[in-house]
Amino acid sequence: MKAETASYGEFERLAMPLFDSLYNFARWLAEDATEAEDLVQETFKKALHGFASFVPDSDFRAWMFRILRNTFLTSRTGLRARLTVELDPEDEETTPVTWETPESLALASATREALQAALDGLPVVYREAVLLCDVEEMKYQEIAQVLSVPVGTVMSRIARGRKLLRQMLAGERSVRSGSAWK
Amino acid sequence: MxxxxxxxxxxxxxxxxxxxxxxxxxxxxxxxxxxxxxxxxxxxxxxxxxxxxxxxxYAAPPELRAKVLSLAKDEPAVARGAIGGDRARFRTIVPRYWTGWAIVTAALLLLAAGLFLAANRRQNAKAVAEFADLHVTALASANPVEVVSTDRHTVKPWFQGRIPFTFDLPDLQATPYTLVGGRVAYFHQEPGAHLIFGYQRHLISVFIFRDTPQVAMPASFFADNTSSFTLRTWTQQGLRYVILGDANAAAIANLMELLQRAR
CATH class of the missing domain: 1.10.10 (Arc Repressor Mutant, subunit A)
Known part of the structure; x- marks a missing residue:
């Protein structure tokens, strides 16, 4: 009984501080409050069940976010996103896209609402990479663990996502009709 | 090269x-x-x-947090190999022979306090990071300040009409600090004053905002060791002051005292 208490206590100590971040990320992925709540609950259930398989001293945050993302990918919304995915040639590009200052000014000076709308319009495959990097402040290696892709792909997705955001905010084009996971 | x-x-x-x-x-x-x-x-x-x-x-609804916490009661757990054993019910978090309401209540209160502190720590860390970003981006700018003056009687009036409050600046004569200038800064869409002070070869940022819930930070001192900045914050006459810089902690503390005594 003491061991069970210790195990649960350890899980709670590690997992609950991530609760708000996981919910925020789930909402961005699912774009629906009810689905996001289901995702978070399912994530915690799976994590509880699988806690014994978690390797101590490894990255618990990446582990939890990976569970959440994998749960999303098997949800109805996630499956739909996966079925419509088309590989973007830039997705495998490892060289970061360079940063054009005039466009970036549009992003830096955008209102919070305009930026949120642009993030909404970003294909999920790029949105998740940008959010994990800029909002969750994860390292590239950590994001690679969450997304189960190489670090180079993480870098290119972040760069591509930021570029799309800049273009959307600069009014150059809308990527809402784009194909990558949207 | x-x-x-x-x-x-x-x-x-x-x-x-x-x-x-x-x-x-x-x-x-x-x-x-x-x-x-x-x-x-x-x-x-x-x-x-x-x-x-x-x-x-997005902020998680409180009911969801309660639901997630209740998973502990409903979901079976797998205890860690080294310390645990077989699958068990999570309700055993409270030993059955200690099921007095007082203990349960105390445990829940401790849990709530722990969660509150954890959430606060996270929010504070984000606020520190945002102020550090404001400091760094200002210093990286070609024009770190919009009003360039060492005279407090020039810098303070410049903010009139630009921010929804006024503040006092200390007389820096006979101190090792110099006023470099100021600019308007935004923190969570709230306009405030961003003043830059010189200390030896360091530049120190002082942010002043109205003390609103959007600028929620602890009243006490804390330093952000992860980015090597020292940060101090306090409230005074309805305003939230934040000092941040890479100077040593004593230099930051002395500037804080000067600002607190400013009239």
């Missing part, structure tokens, strides 16, 4: 703090001599901050 084109390709890695230490130093040195790269870096830093603010969009 690494040329500008090569550096441009590493701006994102620099802003994301992904460059190895020697390259970070080299990049910083390059920024000091290259306005183009400095402008590009500044733009990406500001964009990253904007995305961070916009990305923190």
């Amino acid at each position: 690494t040329n500008c084109l090569t550096w441009q390709g590493r701006v994102a890695s620099y802003v994301d703090a992904e460059l190895p230490c020697p390259e970070m130093e080299a990049f910083r040195a390059h920024l000091a001599t290259c306005p183009d790269c400095a402008a590009t870096t500044l733009a990406l830093m500001e964009s990253k901050m904007a995305v961070r603010r916009a990305g923190n969009r």
Whole structure:
């Protein structure tokens, strides 16, 4: 009984501080409050069940976010996103896209609402990479663990996502009709 | 020598703090001599901050937190191999022979307090990061201040009509500090004063905002060791003051005292 208490206590100590971040990320992925709540609950259930398989001293945050993302990918919304995915040639590009200052000014000076709308319009495959990097402040290696892709792909997705955001905010084009996971 | 084109390709890695230490130093040195790269870096830093603010969009409903916590009662657990054994019910978190209401209540109160503290720590860490970003982006800018003056009687009136409050600045004569100037800053869409002070070769930022829930920070001192900045914050006459810089903690504390005594 003491061991069970210790195990649960350890899980709670590690997992609950991530609760708000996981919910925020789930909402961005699912774009629906009810689905996001289901995702978070399912994530915690799976994590509880699988806690014994978690390797101590490894990255618990990446582990939890990976569970959440994998749960999303098997949800109805996630499956739909996966079925419509088309590989973007830039997705495998490892060289970061360079940063054009005039466009970036549009992003830096955008209102919070305009930026949120642009993030909404970003294909999920790029949105998740940008959010994990800029909002969750994860390292590239950590994001690679969450997304189960190489670090180079993480870098290119972040760069591509930021570029799309800049273009959307600069009014150059809308990527809402784009194909990558949207 | 690494040329500008090569550096441009590493701006994102620099802003994301992904460059190895020697390259970070080299990049910083390059920024000091290259306005183009400095402008590009500044733009990406500001964009990253904007995305961070916009990305923190959704707050979890309290009922969901309660549901997640209740999973403990309903879901079977697998105890860790080294310390545990077979599958068990999580309700055993409270030993059955101690099931007095007092103990349960105390445990729940402790849990709630722990969660509250954890949430507070996270919020505080984000606030520190945002102020550090404001400080760094201002210093990386070609024009760190909009009003350039060492005279407090010039800097203070400049903010009139630009921010919804006024504040006092100390007389810095016979102190090691100099006033460099000021600019308007925004924190969670709240306008405030960003003053820059010089101390030896360091530049120290002082942010002043109205003490609203949006600028929620602890009243006490804390330092952000992860980014090597020292930060102090306090409230005074309905205003929230935040001092941040890479000077030593004593220099930051002395400037804090001067500001607190300003009339």
